[in-house]
Amino acid sequence: MTDAVLTRPGRSAATELVRRLPEYLLIWVPLLLSAAHLVSFALWTIWISFTPSTLVPVAGWVGLRNYTAVTASRNWQIAFDNLLLFGSAFVLLSAATGLILAILLDQRIRGENLLRSIFLYPLAVSFVVTGTVWSWLLNPGLGIQKLVHDLGWTSFKFDWLIDRDMAIWTIVIAAIWQSSGFAMALFLAGLRSVDADIIKAAQIDGAGPVRIYRRIILPSLWPITVTVVVIQLQFAISTFDLVRALTNGGPGIATQLPALVVYDLMFQRSLLGRGAAAAVLMLLILLTVLLPYAAWRYVQRRRAAHA
Amino acid sequence: MRDRSFAPSRILIYLAVSLVAAAWLAPLVVVVLNSLRSNEEIAQASMIGWPRQWAWSNYAAAWSGFCVAETCAGIRPYMLNSALVTIPATIFSTMLGAIAGYAVSLWRFRGDNWIYGIVTLGLFLPQQMRLLPWTIVLRDIGLINTLTGLVLIHTIQGLSFTTLFCRNYYVAIPHELIRAARIDGAGFFRIFWRIILPLSGPILIVTVIWQFTHIWNEFLYGVTFTTGQQQPVTAALIALSAAVADIPQHGVQSAAVIIAALPTLLIYLLGGKYFVRGLTAGAVK
Amino acid sequence: MAALSIRALSKRYANLEVLKGIDLDIESGEFTVLVGPSGCGKSTLLNMVAGLDRPSAGTIEIGGRIVNDVAPKDRDIAMVFQSYALYPSMTVRQNITFGMECRHVPKAEQEKAVANVAKLLQIEPLLGRKPAQLSGGQRQRVAMGRALVRNPLLFLFDEPLSNLDAKLRVEMRMEIKRLHQRIGATIVYVTHDQIEAMTMATRIAVMHQGSVQQFADPDTVYRYPANLFVARFMGSPPMNTMPARLEAASDGAVVVIGAGRPDEVRLRLRGYDAAASFVGREVVFGIRPECIAEASRTFSSDAPVRVDAPVELVEPTGAETMVLLRLGGEPAMARISPDIRPAPGTTAAFALDTRRICLFDPETERLIA
Numbered sequence: 001m002t003d004a005v006l007t008r009p010g011r012s013a014a015t016e017l018v019r020r021l022p023e024y025l026l027i028w029v030p031l032l033l034s035a036a037h038l039v040s041f042a043l044w045t046i047w048i049s050f051t052p053s054t055l056v057p058v059a060g061w062v063g064l065r066n067y068t069a070v071t072a073s074r075n076w077q078i079a080f081d082n083l084l085l086f087g088s089a090f091v092l093l094s095a096a097t098g099l100i101l102a103i104l105l106d107q108r109i110r111g112e113n114l115l116r117s118i119f120l121y122p123l124a125v126s127f128v129v130t131g132t133v134w135s136w137l138l139n140p141g142l143g144i145q146k147l148v149h150d151l152g153w154t155s156f157k158f159d160w161l162i163d164r165d166m167a168i169w170t171i172v173i174a175a176i177w178q179s180s181g182f183a184m185a186l187f188l189a190g191l192r193s194v195d196a197d198i199i200k201a202a203q204i205d206g207a208g209p210v211r212i213y214r215r216i217i218l219p220s221l222w223p224i225t226v227t228v229v230v231i232q233l234q235f236a237i238s239t240f241d242l243v244r245a246l247t248n249g250g251p252g253i254a255t256q257l258p259a260l261v262v263y264d265l266m267f268q269r270s271l272l273g274r275g276a277a278a279a280v281l282m283l284l285i286l287l288t289v290l291l292p293y294a295a296w297r298y299v300q301r302r303r304a305a306h307a
Numbered sequence: 308m309r310d311r312s313f314a315p316s317r318i319l320i321y322l323a324v325s326l327v328a329a330a331w332l333a334p335l336v337v338v339v340l341n342s343l344r345s346n347e348e349i350a351q352a353s354m355i356g357w358p359r360q361w362a363w364s365n366y367a368a369a370w371s372g373f374c375v376a377e378t379c380a381g382i383r384p385y386m387l388n389s390a391l392v393t394i395p396a397t398i399f400s401t402m403l404g405a406i407a408g409y410a411v412s413l414w415r416f417r418g419d420n421w422i423y424g425i426v427t428l429g430l431f432l433p434q435q436m437r438l439l440p441w442t443i444v445l446r447d448i449g450l451i452n453t454l455t456g457l458v459l460i461h462t463i464q465g466l467s468f469t470t471l472f473c474r475n476y477y478v479a480i481p482h483e484l485i486r487a488a489r490i491d492g493a494g495f496f497r498i499f500w501r502i503i504l505p506l507s508g509p510i511l512i513v514t515v516i517w518q519f520t521h522i523w524n525e526f527l528y529g530v531t532f533t534t535g536q537q538q539p540v541t542a543a544l545i546a547l548s549a550a551v552a553d554i555p556q557h558g559v560q561s562a563a564v565i566i567a568a569l570p571t572l573l574i575y576l577l578g579g580k581y582f583v584r585g586l587t588a589g590a591v592k
Numbered sequence: 593m594a595a596l597s598i599r600a601l602s603k604r605y606a607n608l609e610v611l612k613g614i615d616l617d618i619e620s621g622e623f624t625v626l627v628g629p630s631g632c633g634k635s636t637l638l639n640m641v642a643g644l645d646r647p648s649a650g651t652i653e654i655g656g657r658i659v660n661d662v663a664p665k666d667r668d669i670a671m672v673f674q675s676y677a678l679y680p681s682m683t684v685r686q687n688i689t690f691g692m693e694c695r696h697v698p699k700a701e702q703e704k705a706v707a708n709v710a711k712l713l714q715i716e717p718l719l720g721r722k723p724a725q726l727s728g729g730q731r732q733r734v735a736m737g738r739a740l741v742r743n744p745l746l747f748l749f750d751e752p753l754s755n756l757d758a759k760l761r762v763e764m765r766m767e768i769k770r771l772h773q774r775i776g777a778t779i780v781y782v783t784h785d786q787i788e789a790m791t792m793a794t795r796i797a798v799m800h801q802g803s804v805q806q807f808a809d810p811d812t813v814y815r816y817p818a819n820l821f822v823a824r825f826m827g828s829p830p831m832n833t834m835p836a837r838l839e840a841a842s843d844g845a846v847v848v849i850g851a852g853r854p855d856e857v858r859l860r861l862r863g864y865d866a867a868a869s870f871v872g873r874e875v876v877f878g879i880r881p882e883c884i885a886e887a888s889r890t891f892s893s894d895a896p897v898r899v900d901a902p903v904e905l906v907e908p909t910g911a912e913t914m915v916l917l918r919l920g921g922e923p924a925m926a927r928i929s930p931d932i933r934p935a936p937g938t939t940a941a942f943a944l945d946t947r948r949i950c951l952f953d954p955e956t957e958r959l960i961a
Contacts (some may be wrong), residue, residue, distance in 0.1 A: 023495040027410040030403040031532040034466040035425040038432055041440040048439060057443070064530030104324050107317070117579055120326045121335075123584065124575035128541040129568045132548060133334045136341075136354045136557065146353035177331065185583055238433050241526040244543060267531060272439060279435040290431055486644050487677035487738075491666030492692035501690070503683030 013212045042283075049276035057272055066277035075264070076278065079256040082168050083285070086257065087236040089169070093229050094176045098183025099221075103213070105184070106191045116188075120181035127178065131245025135161070135172040138246075164254040167247055171239070171255060174246055179235065183228045190224040191217060223300070237286050258282045315389070341561035342366065343475050349557040362558055371409035374550065382563045385537060389523055390570075391454050392539055396461035397518040401511060404469020409503050411470070412477035413485050414495070423474065429467030434527050437464075445532060452533050460532070461522045468521075469514050472588055476510035476588035477503065509581070517585035520571045540573045593745055594653070595620040595778040595856075596641065603636055610636050612802040613650070618795075618817050623772050623779045625653030628791035628799035629825070634782045635750060637799075640746055640930060641780065643667050655745045665694065667746075670739035674751040676731045678723035685719040690742050709737045712771075729760045736771070749781040753788065786826045791816065798822045816950070820957040823878050823950060829914070831950065834922035836877035838870045838951070845871050847949070850920025857899055857920040859946050866961035867951050869909035875960065880952035881914070884926035896943040903934045917942065 013291035017024075052060045070076050103121055105112050122130060131201070137143040139157035148156040160166035194217050202212050247255040262282060266275030318395065334449070337355050345362040371381035378384075410416070413424045441460060442451070450456030488498045529539040546568055547560060575582050596618040603611040611633045618624050626634040641652055643664035651658050659667050670691075678687050689702045689707060697705075706776065710716045713733045723731060732752065739747055753761045760945040769792050772779055783789060789796045790810045797807045798821075806818035817823035823831040831916075837848045841860060845867060849857040867875070883891070887898055904923070905916035913933060915926040917940075924940060934940040951960040 007548065015455060020495070026403070026406050027416075030463075030466055031407050031410075031422050031426060031470070034429060034463055034470075035422050037437075037440075037463055038425060038467075041437045042432060044440050045436045057439070065389075069543070077585050103321055103325070103353070107320050109317075109320060109324065115324055115328055118331050120579070120586075121572065121575055122331070123586065124520055125568050126526065126541050126571070128524070128526050129564050132333075132544060132560075132564055133338050135548075137334060137337065142349075142354045142557070144355070147355045150353055175364045177334070179333075182586055185586060187589060233432070238435070240434075240542070245548070259433075259435060262438075263527075263531075264441050266438060276439060279433065279438070282433050282435055286431065288432060352910035398662035401742050434681065480674050481677065483673040483675050485680065486639075486642070486664075487671065487673055488679070488690070490642060490669065490671050491738075492665045493690070497694065502681065 006167045013036065021136045046280055049280045050273055051273050051274070055270045055272070057082070062273065065274040067281070069215050070261075070265075070281065071273050071277045075253055075256055076258070076281075078233050079255055079258045079261045082255060082257055083237065086168055086171055086175075086239070087233060089172045090236050091229055091232045094180045095183050095231055096227065097176060097180040098185075098228065099187050099225075100193055101180065101184040102187035102302055105188055114183075115188070116181075119184050119203070122178045123181055125178075127239075127241035128245045130174055131242045134170065135246045136172050154204055161247065167251060167255045171246055174242060175236070175239070178242070179232065186224050186228050186278055187221060190221045194220055226293070226296065230289060233289045234286065235281060237289070258285070269306040327368075337499040338561045338564055341451050341557055342369075342565050344558050346558045347557045350555065359394070365558040365562040366566070368559045369566055373556065373559050378536065382540060382543060382547075382566055385538055385540040386566065388454055388533075388537060389539040389541070391414070392461065392520045392529075395517055396458045396522050397515055399458070399462040400465030400469045400512045400518055404514065405473045405504075405507060405511065406499065407466065407470045408473025408475075408477050409499055410495075412474045413442075413480065413482065413503070419587045423470070426467050428472050430471070438527075438531055441532065442529070452534075452537050452539060453556065456532055457528060457533060457539070459508045459520075459530055461525070465522070468517065472517070472585070473507070473510055475588065476507070480506065485579060494500060509584075512578060513585045516574055516581050519574060520582070523571050538544050545568075594618060595622070595655060596780065597653040598637075598641070599651045599653070601637070601640065601652065603633075603640065603645070603648050609871070610802055611640075611647075614804055616804065616807060618778065618780065618796060618961060620778050621776050623769075623792060623794045624797060625783065625789040625793035625795075626780065626782045626797045626799055627786055627825075628784065628805075630784055632799040633802040634784075634799045638671075638748055638750055638780065638782045641746075642669055642671050665691075667750055668744050668747050669746045670742040671748040672735045672739050674722075674754055675736040676752075676755075678731055678738075679919065680723055680736055682722070683719065684715065684721055684723070684726070684737075687723070687734060688738050691738070691742055696927065704814065705741045709741045713737050715777045728756050729764065732756065732760075732764055736768075740771075742776075744870050745778065747777050747779045748897075749779060751783055752781075753783070754785070768792065772897040787828065790826070798825060800825070815948070816959060818959055819876075820876060820878075820952050822928075822957075825950070827880060829881055829925045831878045831880050832919075832924040833876050833878045833952070834919065834924065835954070836875055836920075838873060838875050840871045847875070848920075849877060849922055855902075855920060855922055856917070857901075859897055859944065859949070861949070863947070864949075864951065864961040870953070871952070871959055874954050876952040876953060876954050876957070879924070879944065880948065881925040881927040882929075883948045884924060884943040885943050885945075886928040886932045887943050889929070890945045891943070891945040892947070897946050898941055898943055900939050900941050902939050903936050904938055906933055908933065915940075 047233060048057055049087065051058060052062045076297055084226045096220055109115075119300060138158075138161040140146065140157075140162060145156060145158040148158070160170050162180055199212060207215070238259055240263065241261060243249060243255055243257055249260050251254045258278065259282065262275055265271045265278055339355070341349060341354055342365050343361050343363065344356070344358040345360065345365075348359055349356075350382055369382055371383045372379065373381055383557065407426075411419050445451040445456045445459075450459060455573075484502060485498060488502055493501065524541060525539070526541040526545075530542040530545065533539070533542065544563065547563060594617045596616070598614050598616040601611060601614040602609065610696075614637060617623075620724050625639060630633050634643060640647050641654075643662060643897065647660065651660055653659065654667055664806055677680045679690065682690065685706055688706050692702045692705065693961075696761055706719070710719060713736060715730065715733050715737060718726060718730055718734065723734070726734065735752065749768075753764055757824065765788060771777075772792075793810055795807065795809050796813045798813060798851065800821050806813055806822050813822060817826060817831065820833060823833060834849060834881060837851050839846045839848055845858045845861045845864065847861060849859075885891075890896060899919065901917040905914055907914040907916075908930065910930065912930050913928050915928055915934060917924055917926055928942075952958060953960050
C-alpha cells in the first residue's frame with residue numbers, strides 16, 4: 001500500500017479541471033506563491049550581490065567585489081566578531097540556564113506551572129519591548145547602577161551598556177532573559193520522556209539521584225540539546241530587533257551584528273549590492289550551522305528507520 | 308529522587324527557583340511600576356522604585372497623547388495598525404495553511420513533496436534575504452508603505468509555519484477516514500469542511516496563537532516597509548525612544564511599552580498551553 | 593451476470609509489482625474472501641475495486657460496467673474499513689447519513705433508511721452518540737450500518753474484524769455471515785485470517801505475492817490445495833508436508849517417507865491415478881493433522897494404515913491433543929483424542945487416513961493428486 005489517496009480516475013480532462021478549479025486554486029496558489037517567492041527572492045538577492053547596484057538594482061557583473069568590500073569593512077569585521085562572541089556566549093549560557101531550570105522544575109516541586117509560566121513569558125513579548133526595557137535597567141544613569149548608588153554604595157559600577165568592550169554582554173543578558181525559557185521547555189519535555197521503568201531499574205540497582213541524572217537522564221538529552229543549540233544559533237545569527245532597541249549597535253559600532261550591517265547597507269547607505277552580499281554572507285553563516293544539523297537529522301532518521 | 312520530603316536539598320531547590328523567578332519577573336515589575344510613576348519622579352530617582360504617587364495619567368498620555376515626530380496621537384494609531392496587520396494576516400495564513408497542510412498530508416498530488424519541502428525552507432531563510440525583493444514587489448504593486456502590504460508579506464511568509472504545523476497534525480489522521488468519505492461521495496472541500504476541520508481545534512489554536520504573537524512582535528518588515536503613520540507598534544516604540552531622547556518621559560514610555568506588549572501577554576496568559584505547544588512544535592521541524 | 597469481473601489486473605509501484613495479472617469472476621450473492629499473508633496484494637486489490645487506487649493495467653467490471661474511470665462514489669459500492677473510519681466529529685446518525693447527504697437524498701428518505709439499518713443492526717440506542725463513546729463492537733456495527741444503508745451492488749470489507757478481541761471477533765463473524773444470508777448481498781471480504789475465510793466464504797481466493805493461488809469453495813481449498821503455499825497457509829495447524837518418494841507397487845503406488853532409514857514409513861496409495869507419472873520420483877507428501885490420529889481411530893469403512901512413531905511433544909488443548917511426532921524422521925503434527933496423552937520420548941501407534949493424502953510436485957510445488 002502507498003498513501004496515494006488522490007489517484008482519481010479522470011473523466012474528460014476539461015470538465016474535470018473546471019469542476020476542481022476551486023480546490024486547485026486554493027491549494028496551489030498559496031503554496032506556489034510561498035515556494036516561488038522563497039526561491040526567486042533568494043536567487044534574486046544572490047544575483048544582486050554580484051552586481052554594481054547602489055541606489056537601484058542594476059544589471060552588471062562585478063564578481064566578488066561586493067563581498068570583498070563587505071568583509072574588508074570594519075563594520076562587518078566587528079559585526080562578525082560580535083556574532084562569534086554573542087552567539088557562543090548566548091547559546092551556551094541560555095542552554096545551561098534552560099537545562100538547570102528544567103532539572104529544578106523536574107523535582108516535583110509545588111507551583112511548577114506558575115514557575116514555568118514565569119520563565120516562559122518573555123517569549124510572548126517582542127524583542128523591541130525586551131530591548132527597550134533592558135536598555136533602561138542597564139543604563140548606568142537610570143537603572144541598576146543608579147539604584148545601588150542611591151542606596152549608598154557609590155563606588156558600585158555596572159556600566160556595560162556604555163562600555164565598548166562590555167556592551168555586547170548586555171545583549172547576551174537580554175537574550176538569555178528572553179529565550180532561556182524556550183530551552184527549559186524543550187529540556188523539560190526531554191526529561192519527562194525518559195522511561196520511568198529505566199529510572200526504577202536504576203533505583204533498584206542502588207543509584208542515587210545524582211548518579212541517575214549523570215548516567216541515565218542527561219545522556220538521553222543530547223539530541224534535544226543539539227536541537228536547542230541549533231535553534232538558538234539560528235536566532236543569534238539573525239538578531240536585529242533586540243540590538244536595535246537595546247544599543248542600536250552602539251556605543252559607536254561596538255555592538256554591531258551582521259543583520260544590522262545588512263540593514264545599514266541596504267536602507268541607510270543605499271548600497272544594494274553590498275547589502276545583498278552581506279545578506280548572502282548571513283545565509284552562508286546560517287548554512288554552516290543548518291547543513292550539518294540537517295545531515296545529522298538525516299542520519300538519525302535513517303538509523304531509526306533501520307532499528 | 309522525586310519525593311516530596313523537605314530535606315535541606317529541597318529548601319535549596321526552592322530557594323534557587325524562587326531567585327530565578329524573581330529575576331525573570333523583575334523587568335516586568337519595574338516597567339509596570341514605572342508606568343505608574345511620574346516622569347519627574349523617575350528623573351530624580353532611578354528607574355527602579357516604588358511609585359510615590361500613582362500616575363495613572365501616564366496611560367492616557369501613552370495611549371493618545373504623546374508626540375512622535377509631528378503627530379501627537381499617542382500609541383493608539385500604531386496599535387490599530389498592528390491590529391489591522393496582525394488579525395487579517397493571522398486569519399489568512401492559518402486558513403490557507405490548514406488547507407495546504409490538509410492537501411499535502413492527506414491527498415497526494417504530483418510534486419507535493421517538492422513544494423512542501425521548499426515551503427518549509429521558508430522557516431530558515433533569513434529575512435534579510437527577502438528585504439530587497441519585497442521592497443521591489445511592494446513598490447511595483449503599489450503596496451509600499453501600506454498595511455495591506457504587510458498583511459500580504461505576513462500571509463505568504465506565515466504559510467511556511469502554518470502549513471508545517473497543520474501538515475504535521477493532519478498526517479496523524481488515518482487515511483481510511485478520507486477513503487471512507489470518498490466512497491460516501493464527498494469531495495476535497497466537503498471532506499475538509501465536514502471531517503477535517505471539526506478535528507482541527509487544537510492545531511488551529513496553536514497556529515493562531517503562534518502567528519498572532521509573531522506578527523504582532525515583528526519589527527524588521529514594519530520598519531523597512533512602512534513609515535510615519537503607517538508603522539506597526541513595534542516600529543513606533545523605537546521611534547518614540549528616539550523622539551524623546553532629549554527630554555526623557557520614562558513614565559509615559561513605560562506605559563506605552565506595557566500597552567504594546569499587552570495583546571501578546573494576554574494571549575500567553577489565556578492560551579499558555581497552546582503557546583508552548585507551538586514553540587516546541589516549531590522546534591521539532 | 594457476474595457482480596464483479598476482474599481481468600488481467602496488475603499494479604506496480606515504481607519497481608515493485610504488487611499485483612501480477614489477477615483474474616476473478618464473482619457471481620451476484622457470493623461471499624468471496626480474499627485471504628493471504630500481509631503484503632500479498634489483497635488490500636491493494638480491494639482498493640482498486642473501490643476506486644481508491646488506480647490499476648496499472650487490466651479492467652474492473654462491476655455489474656457489467658467497466659469502472660476503471662469511474663469515481664469511487666459512482667461505483668455502486670460500500671466499504672467497511674479495518675479501523676472502521678467513523679467520522680469522529682459526527683454522531684452515529686450523521687455517520688450513516690453522510691453518504692446520502694453527499695448524494696442529496698431527501699431528508700425523509702434518509703430518516704427511513706437510518707431507521708431500517710439501525711433496526712437491522714440493533715444500534716437504535718446509539719444513534720445520538722459520537723464514535724468515541726462506542727465500544728469496539730458497536731463501532732463495527734455502525735461501520736456496517738454505514739455500508740448497508742447504501743444498498744450497493746457490492747460490499748467491500750477490509751479486514752473489518754482484526755481490531756476486535758478474540759471473543760467479539762467470533763461473534764461478529766457469525767453476525768456478518770447471518771447478515772449475508774439474510775440480505776443476500778455480494779461481498780468481497782479481505783482478511784489474513786484463514787479461519788475467517790473458511791467459516792464465512794462461499795468462495796475463497798488465496799493470494800500470495802501478487803497473484804491468486806487458488807480460487808475455489810472452502811472445502812476444495814482445504815481438501816485439494818492447489819499448491820504447497822495454499823496447503824501450508826490454510827488450516828491451523830497447517831498441513832504437514834515432507835519430502836517423500838513414490839515407488840511402484842503391485843496395485844498402484846507406495847509413498848515412502850525417510851527411504852532407507854530403519855524407521856521408514858511406507859503408505860500404499862489408492863485412487864491416485866494422476867500420480868502415476870511420478871512413480872520412481874521425489875514428491876512432497878502432505879497430510880492434514882486430523883488425518884493422523886490415535887491407533888484405535890477408524891476414519892471410515894476402510895481400515896486405516898497404522899504406523900509406530902516417536903512422540904516428541906504433547907500439547908493438550910482441551911478439545912483435542914496435539915502431538916508432534918516423526919514420520920520416517922520428518923516432523924508432523926497429529927490431532928488425537930483429548931483423553932489420550934502419549935508420553936514424550938516414547939513411541940506410540942497412530943492411524944493414518946491415507947485417502948486424504950496430498951502429493952505435490954517438488955519442482956512446481958503444484959498439487960499432483
